[in-house]
Amino acid sequence: MEKTFKSNFEKYLVETFKIERSAVAECGDFASIKNIEKGQILVRTGESSRNWFFVEKGLLRQYFIDKRGKEHILYFAPENWLVGDRNSAFFNRPTQYIVEAIEDTTIMVLDINFAVRLSERFNSAIVDSDLLLQRHILQLQKRISLLLGATAEERYMDFISTYPNMLQRVPQWMIASYLGITPESLSRVRRELAKKNFLID
Amino acid sequence: MEKTFKSNFEKYLVETFKIERSAVAECGDFASIKNIEKGQILVRTGESSRNWFFVEKGLLRQYFIDKRGKEHILYFAPENWLVGDRNSAFFNRPTQYIVEAIEDTTIMVLDINFAVRLSERFNSAIVDSDLLLQRHILQLQKRISLLLGATAEERYMDFISTYPNMLQRVPQWMIASYLGITPESLSRVRRELAKKNFLID
DNA sequence: CGTCGAATTGATGTCATTCAACTACAGTGG
DNA sequence: CCACTGTAGTTGAATGACATCAATTCGACG
Numbered sequence: 265m266e267k268t269f270k271s272n273f274e275k276y277l278v279e280t281f282k283i284e285r286s287a288v289a290e291c292g293d294f295a296s297i298k299n300i301e302k303g304q305i306l307v308r309t310g311e312s313s314r315n316w317f318f319v320e321k322g323l324l325r326q327y328f329i330d331k332r333g334k335e336h337i338l339y340f341a342p343e344n345w346l347v348g349d350r351n352s353a354f355f356n357r358p359t360q361y362i363v364e365a366i367e368d369t370t371i372m373v374l375d376i377n378f379a380v381r382l383s384e385r386f387n388s389a390i391v392d393s394d395l396l397l398q399r400h401i402l403q404l405q406k407r408i409s410l411l412l413g414a415t416a417e418e419r420y421m422d423f424i425s426t427y428p429n430m431l432q433r434v435p436q437w438m439i440a441s442y443l444g445i446t447p448e449s450l451s452r453v454r455r456e457l458a459k460k461n462f463l464i465d
Numbered sequence: 466m467e468k469t470f471k472s473n474f475e476k477y478l479v480e481t482f483k484i485e486r487s488a489v490a491e492c493g494d495f496a497s498i499k500n501i502e503k504g505q506i507l508v509r510t511g512e513s514s515r516n517w518f519f520v521e522k523g524l525l526r527q528y529f530i531d532k533r534g535k536e537h538i539l540y541f542a543p544e545n546w547l548v549g550d551r552n553s554a555f556f557n558r559p560t561q562y563i564v565e566a567i568e569d570t571t572i573m574v575l576d577i578n579f580a581v582r583l584s585e586r587f588n589s590a591i592v593d594s595d596l597l598l599q600r601h602i603l604q605l606q607k608r609i610s611l612l613l614g615a616t617a618e619e620r621y622m623d624f625i626s627t628y629p630n631m632l633q634r635v636p637q638w639m640i641a642s643y644l645g646i647t648p649e650s651l652s653r654v655r656r657e658l659a660k661k662n663f664l665i666d
Numbered sequence: 667c668g669t670c671g672a673a674t675t676g677a678t679g680t681c682a683t684t685c686a687a688c689t690a691c692a693g694t695g696g
Numbered sequence: 697c698c699a700c701t702g703t704a705g706t707t708g709a710a711t712g713a714c715a716t717c718a719a720t721t722c723g724a725c726g
Contacts, residue, residue, distance in 0.1 A: 328610060328614070330610075330613070330614030330615070331614070331615075332614075334614065336610070336613040336614050338606070338609065338610075350598075350599055350602050350603070351599065351602075351603050351606075354599050355599075360610075397551075397598060397602075398551055398552065398555050398556075400602065401551050401552075401598075401601065401602060401605065402551070402552050404602065404605040404606065404609065405539070405552075405605065407609055408539065408605065408608055408609060408612065409529060409531075409537070409539075409561075411609065411612040411613070411645065412531070412537040412612070412645045413529070413531030413532070413533075413535065413537050414531070414532075444612070444613045
C-alpha cells in the first residue's frame with residue numbers, strides 16, 4: 265500500500281488537511297487503486313454504493329435518468345475530484361445516480377471507513393471544517409441559483425469560465441445535459457455567441 | 466444561559482448527536498435567543514454572516530436576487546431547521562443570500578465557534594457523520610434533479626408532499642419563487658390540478 | 667470509402683413568461 | 697360605515713425560450 269500512496273490522492277490529503285504523509289498511509293487498508301475504461305460504469309442505479317472515488321487521472325460523470333427516460337448530468341469529476349453519493353453511502357440506501365467513465369480513468373476507491381479512520385486519527389476541528397464539503401455544497405447552491413435565475417446562454421458562459429478545459433474533453437451533448445438543455449439548443453446558443461464574436465472554444 | 470437551553474435547539478442537539486445535555490450547555494456562550502418580527506431581515510446581501518440560525522419557532526426564508534432583479538427562494542426554514550451560508554461563514558465572504566422572517570420568529574443565533582467548540586468536546590466520528598450535512602446536501606441534490614428533470618406541475622406536487630403544512634403558512638407567490646416559476650404559472654398549474662380533482666390544499 | 671455517432675440547421679410545437687386587466691380581500695383613514 | 701389603498705391571486709392574449717422532430721453535414725475510425 266506504500267506504493268499506492270505515491271498518488272495525487274496522498275498529495276491532496278496532505279495539502280488539504282495539513283497532515284503528515286505517514287498518517288495518511290495508516291488509512292491505506294481502506295483505499296485501493298483501480299483502472300476504468302472509457303464508457304464503463306462504476307455505479308448503477310439501485311446499487312447501494314458504500315464507496316467514494318477519488319479521480320487520480322481521467323474523467324467521470326455522475327448522472328441520473330428522469331421519469332421520461334432522459335439523462336441529466338449532476339457533475340463531472342476530473343482529476344482530484346471526489347465522487348460519491350452521500351445519501352447512499354451514509355444511509356446505505358440504493359443510489360439514483362450512475363457513475364460512468366468519460367475517459368480511461370484511474371481512481372482511488374475509498375471505503376466509507378476511510379473517512380472514519382481518518383477522522384479518528386486527527387482532531388475533529390480539521391476534519392470538520394472540511395473543504396471538500398464546503399466546495400460541494402457551494403457548487404450545488406451555485407447550480408441551483410443558475411438553474412433558477414439564469415438563461416441557457418448565461419449558464420453556458422458560466423460553465424466555460426468555471427470549467428475551461430472541460431470543453432475539450434467532454435462531448436457537447438453532455439454539456440447540454442449538464443446545463444439542463446437539449447444538444448440542439450446548446451448548438452444554437454453557441455452559434456449566437458459566435459455571432460457576437462465570443463470565442464467559444 | 467442555563468435558561469436558554471430549555472429550547473428545541475438543545476433537544477435537537479441531544480437527539481441528533483446523542484450527547485448529554487450538560488455538554489451542550491458548555492457551548493452556551495456561543496448561542497443566544499433572539500426574536501424577529503415578520504418581514505424583518507436577518508442577513509442582507511453583501512454582509513458576511515458568521516452566524517447560523519436555528520429556528521425555534523416561526524418561519525424564515527433564504528433567497529437571492531438575480532441579475533434581472535428577480536427574487537429566488539433557496540429554501541424555507543420552519544421549526545427545527547438551521548439556516549446559514551456555509552460559504553460566507555467558512556470563508557468569511559460576503560453572502561449573496563438574504564434571510565428574512567416570513568412569520569414572527571424565535572431563533573437561536575449560533576456563532577461559528579459553536580460548531581468548533583462542539584466538535585472539540587466530542588469525538589470526531591459523531592460530528593463528522595453529520596446528519597445535518599447529509600440532509601442539506603440531499604435536499605440540494607433533489608432540488609437540482611427536480612429543476613433539471615421535472616415539470617412545474619411535478620415540482621409543485623413534490624413540494625406539497627414534502628412540505629404539506631407550508632401551503633397554509635406561505636403566500637403562493639413565494640412557493641412559485643421556490644419552484645422557479647412565476648406566480649401566474651403556479652396559479653395555472655393549480656387550476657389544472659383542480660380540474661383533475663387533485664386536492665390542492 | 668462507408669459507417670456511426672455528434673453536431674448543426676430549419677420548421678414547428680409547447681410550456682412558461684410577460685404584460686395588462688380584473689377580482690377579492692384586509693387595513694387605513696375620513 | 698364607507699371610500700381608498702395596497703397586496704395576493706386569477707385570467708386572457710401575446711410573446712419568448714427552449715423542445716421536438718426531421719433532415720443534413722461533419723468528423724473519427726475501422
